[in-house]
Amino acid sequence: MGAPDGLADALDALLAGTAPADRLAADPLHLLARYTAHEDIALAAVFVSALSFGRVAAFLPVASAVLDVADAHGGPAAYLRGWTPDRGDGLLPLQHRWVRGVDLALLAGALARAEAAQPLGARVVAAWRPDEADLGPALDRVILTLRGAAVDEARARAERAGEAAPAGWSALPRGLRSLLCRPAEGSACKRWCMFLRWMVRLPDPQGGGVDLGLWPLPASALVIPLDTHVHRLAGYLGLTTRGDGSFRTAQEITAALRRLRPDDPLRWDFALAHHGISGACTGEVSPRRCDPCALRLQCANRRAAAGDGLAGPPDRTERG
Ligand code: SF4
Structure with a gap:
């Protein structure tokens, strides 16, 4: 499947809209600072x-x-x-x-x-x-x-x-x-994938990064920590049509992101998860939620609700 036009730029805008200090404070990684x-x-x-x-x-x-x-x-x-x-x-x-x-x-x-x-x-x-x-x-x-x-x-x-x-x-x-x-x-081994992201991915150069980059492994080989928020948004963005919360689904989403960013497919992982966890996107399509959303032009959920004939996201289940 192909990602919608402009998705990398939209995901960058979503990431830029999350303040670095908020990123670290909201991530359990800050417990390791000791x-x-x-x-x-x-x-x-x-x-x-x-x-x-x-x-x-x-x-x-x-x-x-x-x-x-x-x-x-x-x-x-x-x-x-x-x-x-x-x-x-x-x-x-x-x-x-x-x-x-x-x-x-x-x-x-x-x-x-x-x-x-x-x-x-x-x-x-x-x-x-x-x-x-x-x-x-x-x-x-x-x-x-x-x-x-x-x-x-x-x-x-x-x-x-x-x-x-x-x-x-x-x-x-x-x-x-x-x-x-x-x-x-x-x-999906979400927590182990998150652990590997912490240990492998370099912190964002702008500061406030949520990763550590301590192990000599390629960030390109990481697999996205798949939680219900990432899964739902990945469906909206055409990154997967799979409805199960399996490792295979995590791999499919990661492969789609890797096509956008071969060296760093998890660049937007935290921003996607935070978009759901923070309540900014609940799945409800409304001007209040969607007009300020960086993903609005690529979001099939919003476009389906607007009646342009695009399919909505697949059904999916909660997973640990
Ligand atoms: S456009 Fe609306 S439904 Fe789509 S991701 Fe943004 S907030 Fe969520």
Whole structure:
């Protein structure tokens, strides 16, 4: 499918309309500002991104509390170094939606076990194969390793408690399984894609950027973190006709954006998400909402409502 004329310029206008300070304040990435060492930032980013779903006011305190537990041991890297399951107990009182403290403790243990063999950044870089279309397969390989480490951690925790060991991955808690989703199983893996965006994409040169650019991987290979707002707007803009919130849909939207900006397809990701999250675009077509919108000339939703015969966006479902 082809993107509508002038879309890159319209997306740039949308991005320019979001003040840099607002971008950073609205992004959970600002929680990482307390760290300077790259390994601390990367490991903290795993937890912050993992908890970044639902209401911002609900997940930010939980993510911050996780980092406080790590900081009591000298920071995320020190917390995971020399890991024993006892260290995860400080996370047990925490909960965000279906992710409970034990899920966070298992994730920490899995990260610690994997980190002892190879630091996370080096692991992701080693998993990347330039002949692959994007970072999806590399992410899948890393998640598979973390799943194996999570099973080992769960067995160590069961042994410590004198309980029966879990039979395998499928026997682990639902909350943990949601944290270690795999692209190959169809999940959009929104939070892992956001994590990779943070770690790979360079901050915007104008300042106030929401990314860190710490890992030597090509931004062209990133996949868009697909949430309900990005999915809905991508439908309006002709970037996808798919109605499912799958990794395949995220890849299709990213491929369309890559045709507009081959080196940096996620340039407009935050602006698109913010356009929905902020309430600027709710899907309602009205002069109040649409006349000031930078996307109004390319938006099929507005044009369909105006009766010019263009199809509206596809039906789509909420996803985590
Ligand atoms: S023109 Fe209206 S419906 Fe379309 S993206 Fe803008 S605010 Fe949303």
